[in-house]
Amino acid sequence: MRIISLLPAATEIAGALGLTEQVVGVSHECDFPEEANERPRVTHCPIHNAGLTSHEVDAWVRRALRENGTIYSIDEPLLRDLRPDVILTQKLCDVCAVGYGTVAKLAQTLPGPPRVVNLEPTSLADIFDDIRRVAETCDIPERAQKLIRNLSERVENVRERTARIRERRRCFLMEWVDPPFCSGHWGPELVEIAGGHDPLGRKHQPSAEVEWQHVLDACPEVIVLALCGYDISRARCDYELLVKFPGFDSIPAVRSGEIYVVNASAYFSRPGPRIVDSLEILAGILHPNEFSEFVSRGSDDLRVVCMSQGARTELHRGSKADSRPA
Numbered sequence: 162m163r164i165i166s167l168l169p170a171a172t173e174i175a176g177a178l179g180l181t182e183q184v185v186g187v188s189h190e191c192d193f194p195e196e197a198n199e200r201p202r203v204t205h206c207p208i209h210n211a212g213l214t215s216h217e218v219d220a221w222v223r224r225a226l227r228e229n230g231t232i233y234s235i236d237e238p239l240l241r242d243l244r245p246d247v248i249l250t251q252k253l254c255d256v257c258a259v260g261y262g263t264v265a266k267l268a269q270t271l272p273g274p275p276r277v278v279n280l281e282p283t284s285l286a287d288i289f290d291d292i293r294r295v296a297e298t299c300d301i302p303e304r305a306q307k308l309i310r311n312l313s314e315r316v317e318n319v320r321e322r323t324a325r326i327r328e329r330r331r332c333f334l335m336e337w338v339d340p341p342f343c344s345g346h347w348g349p350e351l352v353e354i355a356g357g358h359d360p361l362g363r364k365h366q367p368s369a370e371v372e373w374q375h376v377l378d379a380c381p382e383v384i385v386l387a388l389c390g391y392d393i394s395r396a397r398c399d400y401e402l403l404v405k406f407p408g409f410d411s412i413p414a415v416r417s418g419e420i421y422v423v424n425a426s427a428y429f430s431r432p433g434p435r436i437v438d439s440l441e442i443l444a445g446i447l448h449p450n451e452f453s454e455f456v457s458r459g460s461d462d463l464r465v466v467c468m469s470q471g472a473r474t475e476l477h478r479g480s481k482a483d484s485r486p487a
Contacts, residue, residue: 162299164247167204167264170288171249171280173433174295178304184245190305190390193427193435203240206233215388215399216339237267244335247298252281274435280432283346283365285316285354312437316354319444322451323356329337330447332357333381333414334366336430338391340401343371344387347432355443356451357383365394377408382415383446386422387429387439414421421446 166172175184176194184197188204191197213221225232248268252261261279268277273407278298280291289309296305332352334344344352349362360379361371368389386403387394400422403409414420423429428439445455 163244164299165203165243165245165248165275166191167250168280169193169250170291170431170433171251173431173435174280174292175249177434178292178299178301180295180299180301183299185245188239201239201243202247203236203243204233205236214339215337215402219337219340232423232438235263238243240267240388241271246273246274248275248277249280249295250277282432285347285350285436288347288436289313291432292434308434312434315437316440319356319440319452320354323444323448325450326356326448329356329358330382331360331380331384332383332443332447333361333376333379333415333439334359334385334387334429334443336387336425337370338386338403340370341373341376342368342389344368344429347436347459348387348416348429351429351436351440351443352447355440355447357443357447373406373408380413382413382417384412384420385443385446386420387425389430390426392424392426395420396425419446440443442456 162183164175164180164184166175166184167188169191170190172184172187172191173193175181176197181194181196184200186203187197187200189202189206191200191202191204222232248264250261250264261277262438265277268274276298278294280294282288282291289312291336292309293302293305296302334352335347336342336344336348343361343363344359345363345366345368347365348368349359349364352359352362353364360381361375363369386400388399391399400420403420409415423439423442425431428442441452441455444452
């Protein structure tokens with residue numbers, strides 16, 4: 162079976178199911194597992210890794226969607242040469258991947274034609290269903306059962322332990338800085354399972370732009386910068402923008418030094434198996450004493466950074482560490 166994945170999450174799902182060898186083409190953003198970087202890239206986005214500010218990215222995306230209906234292009238000759246049997250894509254978000262209609266229309270002109278599999282999760286359960294869907298499409302349903310069982314056990318471990326915790330800290334899971342966006346879909350659900358409450362989140366609904374005053378009014382005790390598609394290095398740059406927002410110093414999370422930067426590109430905004438790592442990161446941030454086993458110093462990918470006016474704390478999976486000068 163020859164698989165083309167147009168989503169980083171789908172490529173990760175295929176890898177977790179032992180299908181990496183069957184993946185013959187990927188999107189320009191697919192980078193995990195490592196073998197994905199060796200595959201031909203069948204999509205392109207002009208601003209990918211272009212070094213634009215978040216405001217410039219937002220303006221470009223809005224303009225491109227208004228004028229062209231998409232922000233991506235497909236290398237059609239390459240896709241035809243790769244002769245896929247299955248194409249993994251999504252309808253969920255025009256900003257996340259090539260539009261489903263475009264992919265489906267193109268697929269009908271290919272030999273076969275290939276099966277187009279739509280992954281459209283809005284919740285943690287949907288993400289697990291997507292794993293099942295990919296496995297069933299590729300005739301390996303038993304692999305999905307084993308993977309989902311392991312992931313579900315980790316989720317229940319967090320859920321059962323936070324159920325005993327009475328304090329539900331206000332945690333703003335921020336998806337974009339300029340302009341400010343709250344999290345949606347599975348994001349607020351992760352905060353909830355991790356023992357917190359996102360006063361601005363839109364559970365199982367699309368993320369949305371929010372007025373900065375609403376953030377101030379929500380008085381979050383914790384802010385997690387899970388900026389869509391950004392790694393830690395890029396998110397740190399946007400933190401520097403955030404500190405200049407009016408009233409920033411008045412936020413409880415700022416006064417207590419509880420602003421965390423996470424690798425959303427690999428975790429929070431990627432609805433694949435590592436979404437459970439995201440949950441564990443949040444549990445460690447919100448309740449570090451309860452989840453001390455998430456403390457580690459070994460990986461830049463999972464490192465979380467807490468920054469306040471005079472201090473920067475480097476952590477792993479949300480666990481607290483000693484502060485030191487920035």
